[in-house]
Structures are given as C-alpha cells and as structure tokens.
Amino acid sequence: MTDDLTHMDGNCLAGPLSEILAVEPTAAWWRCPQCGRSGTLAQLHVYGPEPGMTAVCPGCAYIALRLVKEEDHVWLALGSGTSAVRFRTA
Amino acid sequence: MRPVGSLSPGFRGRARTLTDRLPPGQYPTESFPVLSAGPTPHVATDGWTFTVTTETGDSRTWTWQQMMDLPQEDIVQDIHCVTRWSKFDTHWRGVSLDVFLEDVETAATYVKATSYGGYTTNLPLADLRGGKAWIVHGYDGFALSPEHGGPARLLVPHLYLWKSAKWVSGLRLTREDEPGFWESVGYHNYGDPWREQRNWGD
Structure with a gap:
C-alpha cells in the first residue's frame, strides 16, 4: 500500500526476530493488558x-x-x- | 467405497447411507467431544441476551424469555468437527435464525458471531438464512449444558462445528468479511466439510 522509501523490507526483521525466537519462549515475560497481571508464558x-x-x-x-x-x-x-503470522516449519 | 456384490442388499444400503453422510476425511463417533478455547463461561439465563447489530449500528436484543417465546423447532442434524469427528442425528431444540433476522433491515452480506467469553466466528449472512441455522438451547431433551455452549449456542450444521459458536451473545452484520477467532489463525474462512475446507489454503 505504501509506496515511499520510508519503510524497509521484512528481511530486516531476521536479525532481531531470530534473537527473540531462538530463546526459550515459555520463559518470556508477558503483561495482561486487561487486568495488569504479569508473569511468564x-x-x-x-x-x-x-x-x-x-x-x-x-x-x-x-x-x-x-x-x-x-x-x-x-x-x-x-x-x-485478527493479526497473525504464519511460520513455515517444514 | 464401492459396494461389494456378495454382501446382502441390507448391508450395502447401510454402507451407502453412511458414506453419503460422512464428509471426506471424517470418522463417525457416538460420543460428543468437548473442544474449548478458554474457560467455560457460566451464563445465567436471567442475565442472557442475544443482540443482532446491523452495519448501520441499529440493534435488536432478545432476553431469554423473549427468545423462548419465539416459535421453537426440534432439529435433527449431522454435525462435523474440523478435528475429524462427525456425529449423526444430533437432536437440538431452538429458534431458527430466520425468525431473528426476519425484520432486520440490512445491506450486509457477512456476519461476525460473538460469544460470551470473547469467541468470534465469521459467516456469510446467507448461510444463516433459509432454515439452515438456529440458536439452540436444548440438546437431546435437556437444557444445553455449559460445556456444549449452553445456555445457548449457534448451530450451523452444514459448516464445520467451529462456526457454531458456543455461548453465543450476538450477531454483528457487516459489509466486509472479517476473520474470527480460528479463521484468523489459519482455519478456512468458510469451512464446508463436504469440500474439506479445513485450512486457509484448502
């Protein structure tokens, strides 16, 4: 939709996302936007x-x-x- | 499956009936598995409402008693879950969606069904009309239990059962098709069991 030079292509997410998703995900911290409770996944x-x-x-x-x-x-x-991401696993 | 010539006509007839009623990739079951995407809401009938909201924001709400005062139907239908079980001749009691939608003025072509507990699912409005869909509150002669969606759920038996929203609270009529709870994470937007529309790409 946007056709300007202010955005980067999604490949630039590879570095930061692999840093996030390579770690043990269930230890990740989460905060509930509804009740404010926080904890791990x-x-x-x-x-x-x-x-x-x-x-x-x-x-x-x-x-x-x-x-x-x-x-x-x-x-x-x-x-x-309704926003979701589909990862290829095979 | 091809009927085998040496079998009795009776057996062949039965086998053909089963094949006719079982969509591809499904198996028949006698049990009624419970699948949940969250804690079971316990909604009291005296606080229950069902609201139809049009694309212009007009809405109409029925209380439990008002819903029970509408014409009731006994419904016998086969149901098909995307997790591959099918159950034949399930008995329900409820009100046709045609009754709820009768006086609703709308140019919408889609519906987002909403539930107590936050579940949603999307359907074409046409699939809720023409005697194909109901709000049901009875199952097998008893009040519909909370684990099966009671006090009332949507029943759209010609689509996979995730479209038959448990604990239904309302219908939001929309011009655009908006994916619901499972549709937004890979499940098929329409979900016809006879065309095996399980996932996004099917």
Whole structure:
C-alpha cells in the first residue's frame, strides 16, 4: 500500500526476530493488558490442543496468544485481534 | 467405497447411507467431544441476551424469555468437527435464525458471531438464512449444558462445528468479511466439510 522509501523490507526483521525466537519462549515475560497481571508464558492457562492452542491470562482469561499447528506451518497470533503470522516449519 | 456384490442388499444400503453422510476425511463417533478455547463461561439465563447489530449500528436484543417465546423447532442434524469427528442425528431444540433476522433491515452480506467469553466466528449472512441455522438451547431433551455452549449456542450444521459458536451473545452484520477467532489463525474462512475446507489454503 505504501509506496515511499520510508519503510524497509521484512528481511530486516531476521536479525532481531531470530534473537527473540531462538530463546526459550515459555520463559518470556508477558503483561495482561486487561487486568495488569504479569508473569511468564509458562504461567498462562492453555486450552486445546485441538483445534488450536489458546493461552489465556490466569487472572482474567484475556487471550494472550493463539497457536495453530498445520502439517508444514505454525500460525501465531498475539493478543485477541485478527493479526497473525504464519511460520513455515517444514 | 464401492459396494461389494456378495454382501446382502441390507448391508450395502447401510454402507451407502453412511458414506453419503460422512464428509471426506471424517470418522463417525457416538460420543460428543468437548473442544474449548478458554474457560467455560457460566451464563445465567436471567442475565442472557442475544443482540443482532446491523452495519448501520441499529440493534435488536432478545432476553431469554423473549427468545423462548419465539416459535421453537426440534432439529435433527449431522454435525462435523474440523478435528475429524462427525456425529449423526444430533437432536437440538431452538429458534431458527430466520425468525431473528426476519425484520432486520440490512445491506450486509457477512456476519461476525460473538460469544460470551470473547469467541468470534465469521459467516456469510446467507448461510444463516433459509432454515439452515438456529440458536439452540436444548440438546437431546435437556437444557444445553455449559460445556456444549449452553445456555445457548449457534448451530450451523452444514459448516464445520467451529462456526457454531458456543455461548453465543450476538450477531454483528457487516459489509466486509472479517476473520474470527480460528479463521484468523489459519482455519478456512468458510469451512464446508463436504469440500474439506479445513485450512486457509484448502
């Protein structure tokens, strides 16, 4: 949509994202935008695994993330919105 | 599957019926598995409402009693879950969506169904009309239990069951198709079990 030179292409995310996603993810810190409770991803309450995994705040059930595994992909959505990222895994 | 010539006509007939009723990639089950994407909301009927909101912001709300006063139907349908189980001849009781949508003036072509607990799912409005979809509050002769979506859920049996939102609280009619809870993380936007529309690319 944007056609100017102020944006960079997504390849520049490779360095910073690989730094984030290479570490143990369940130790990552999370803060609930609804009730303010904070903790690690390991402390979230997870429902599923079918049809997908839904991790919610242990205090107020706010949706922290959704993860759907397909044969060759993993879909990840952070928060309760409709924005998601699909990773190729095979 | 091809009927085998040496089998009795009765067996062949039964096998053909099962094949006709089982969408591709599904297996039949007698049980009723519970799949949840969060804690089960416990919604009391005296606080329950169902709201239809149009694209212009007009809305109409039914209380539990007002919903129960509408014409009730006994519904027998096969249901198909994207996790591959199908269940034949499930018995429900509820109100046709045609009744709720009868007096609604709208130019919308899509619907976002919303639930107590935050779940959402999207459907074309046409799929909720024509005697194909209901708000159900009874299952197998009893009040619909919370784990199966009670006090009331959407029932759209011609689509995979994730479209039949449990704990339904309302319908938001929209001009644009907006992906819901599972549709936004890879599940198919429409979800026809007969075309095996499980995932985004199917």
